[in-house]
Amino acid sequence: MTQIPRYQQLADMLRQQIDQGILSPGDKLPSVRRFSQTQKVSPGTVLSCYNQLEQLQLIEARPQSGYYVRQPPPTRVKQPDQAVQACDPVEVTMGDLALQVVTATDTATNLPMGPAYPSNEFGLTHQLWRNVARQGRLLAREQAVAPLGYSVPPGEPELIRQLARQYGPLCMAINPEHLLVTNGCQEALSLSLQAVSSSGDIIAVESPVFYGTLQLIESLGLKIVEIPANPDQGISLEALQLALRQWPVKAVLTSANIGNPLGYLMPDEHKQRLLKLLQEYDLPLIEDDVFGDLAYDNTRPLPIKAFDTDDRVLWCSSVSKTVDPGIRIGWLSAGRYHEKVNYLKYVSTMASPAATQQAVAELLTGNSYNRHLRQVRQTYQRRRDQIIAQLQRYLPDECRMTFPKGGFLIWLELPRGIDSLRLHQLALKHQISIAPGILFSATDTYRRCIRLNYACFEEAAFSRGIQQLAELIDQL
Numbered sequence: 001m002t003q004i005p006r007y008q009q010l011a012d013m014l015r016q017q018i019d020q021g022i023l024s025p026g027d028k029l030p031s032v033r034r035f036s037q038t039q040k041v042s043p044g045t046v047l048s049c050y051n052q053l054e055q056l057q058l059i060e061a062r063p064q065s066g067y068y069v070r071q072p073p074p075t076r077v078k079q080p081d082q083a084v085q086a087c088d089p090v091e092v093t094m095g096d097l098a099l100q101v102v103t104a105t106d107t108a109t110n111l112p113m114g115p116a117y118p119s120n121e122f123g124l125t126h127q128l129w130r131n132v133a134r135q136g137r138l139l140a141r142e143q144a145v146a147p148l149g150y151s152v153p154p155g156e157p158e159l160i161r162q163l164a165r166q167y168g169p170l171c172m173a174i175n176p177e178h179l180l181v182t183n184g185c186q187e188a189l190s191l192s193l194q195a196v197s198s199s200g201d202i203i204a205v206e207s208p209v210f211y212g213t214l215q216l217i218e219s220l221g222l223k224i225v226e227i228p229a230n231p232d233q234g235i236s237l238e239a240l241q242l243a244l245r246q247w248p249v250k251a252v253l254t255s256a257n258i259g260n261p262l263g264y265l266m267p268d269e270h271k272q273r274l275l276k277l278l279q280e281y282d283l284p285l286i287e288d289d290v291f292g293d294l295a296y297d298n299t300r301p302l303p304i305k306a307f308d309t310d311d312r313v314l315w316c317s318s319v320s321k322t323v324d325p326g327i328r329i330g331w332l333s334a335g336r337y338h339e340k341v342n343y344l345k346y347v348s349t350m351a352s353p354a355a356t357q358q359a360v361a362e363l364l365t366g367n368s369y370n371r372h373l374r375q376v377r378q379t380y381q382r383r384r385d386q387i388i389a390q391l392q393r394y395l396p397d398e399c400r401m402t403f404p405k406g407g408f409l410i411w412l413e414l415p416r417g418i419d420s421l422r423l424h425q426l427a428l429k430h431q432i433s434i435a436p437g438i439l440f441s442a443t444d445t446y447r448r449c450i451r452l453n454y455a456c457f458e459e460a461a462f463s464r465g466i467q468q469l470a471e472l473i474d475q476l
């Protein structure tokens with residue numbers, strides 16, 4: 001009779017413990033050394049055992065941390081419209097709904113699952129504000145001798161140098177001569193839209209889409225055509241192609257790395273096909289990469305800009321999701337539109353403050369930003385598993401949810417008939433903030449969806465909040 005290898009026996013034992021719930025998602029497994037000592041086997045046997053469980057996607061290795069039980073991928077969110085068809089172009093008529101929702105939820109007492117704010121617990125955020133204070137002191141001293149003035153576009157040379165140092169190796173197309181400092185990613189998106197379109201034009205966006213994009217499109221008098229996106233790959237290329245054939249689309253605006261709200265990570269091959277399609281129709285692509293640094297993969301995913309051989313991609317990002325949205329520092333690498341966005345920046349807000357630019361430049365010097373990113377990504381990944389475990393435990397079975405590949409946002413589809421705006425209003429009365437699905441489209445497609453933020457996940461508070469949410473869903 002053939003003997004079952006020892007590593008296999010151990011793998012079977014752990015697998016059984018996972019199946020029986022003795023080991024739960026997020027639990028840490030013993031280190032290789034400890035497990036080999038307790039089981040009296042070699043470290044190599046333990047590694048073979050862990051390798052096998054990893055291949056079965058039951059556990060995962062986290063860099064510099066160890067092995068953890070994985071969250072089984074939940075049922076994915078049902079596609080908004082699986083047919084490869086985009087909606088007809090529409091005007092956006094959101095008014096100040098998003099502003100109302102954000103203002104109403106923006107209190108320190110709420111359980112913060114609404115707006116897409118990062119956690120403030122990380123050392124680098126505090127370092128940033130110490131840098132700002134130091135820059136302020138320096139300026140106070142210098143201003144006694146130096147004339148006052150604006151930090152005119154493209155912005156502070158030191159910040160541009162540091163941005164080129166950080167992102168240049170990732171993407172050759174990001175060269176220092178094409179970088180412009182902006183007031184957050186939102187201004188980068190706004191300048192990009194203004195550079196490539198004028199009032200009445202049609203812009204194609206993924207759907208569901210970040211509500212800030214919808215608001216910009218509305219305020220600039222543009223129309224949108226919403227292209228269904230998939231929680232694994234992002235914007236549907238088939239639907240986009242149909243839309244491009246049918247409508248005089250002026251530009252495409254999308255994210256490739258961690259879409260908000262779906263949390264997808266577009267495969268590189270999909271990014272290249274998207275770019276090829278845009279080349280075919282000779283259209284610009286506005287890439288919102290604000291969550292790109294927060295992909296849970298160990299290697300930073302490439303932006304679409306990395307494949308941009310003819311300077312048609314306007315790459316937009318900021319430190320808002322990685323460090324602090326309050327600092328309002330973002331940037332834009334606009335390729336062939338660089339002169340135009342520079343000019344638009346100058347005539348709209350003239351400049352971004354020099355002191356905050358210098359403070360961010362200082363933060364990017366050395367390797368502390370990359371170390372911070374490693375820590376933040378691990379924390380958010382762990383929190384994703386924790387919130388999914390709670391959502392699956394407390395919410396009704398009909399709820400579907402995404403399995404975010406990065407960032408800190410999860411998208412849920414609730415049972416039929418639930419009005420997420422009503423749920424948002426009721427939840428607020430219980431000091432729980434959520435983002436209702438109607439914010440993420442110009443049509444009424446996502447009325448029964450919600451987006452939750454798990455950046456600040458804390459076991460006890462979230463458990464209470466999610467149980468409360470489940471009761472409210474029940475009532476509705």
Ligand SMILES: Cc1ncc(COP(=O)(O)O)c(C=O)c1O
Pocket residue numbers: 116183184185186187210212260288290317318319320321325329330
């Ligand atoms: C997808 C996306 N793009 C852009 C922004 C705006 O970023 P910033 O705060 O840097 O202006 C946000 C903010 O929530 C976002 O989620």
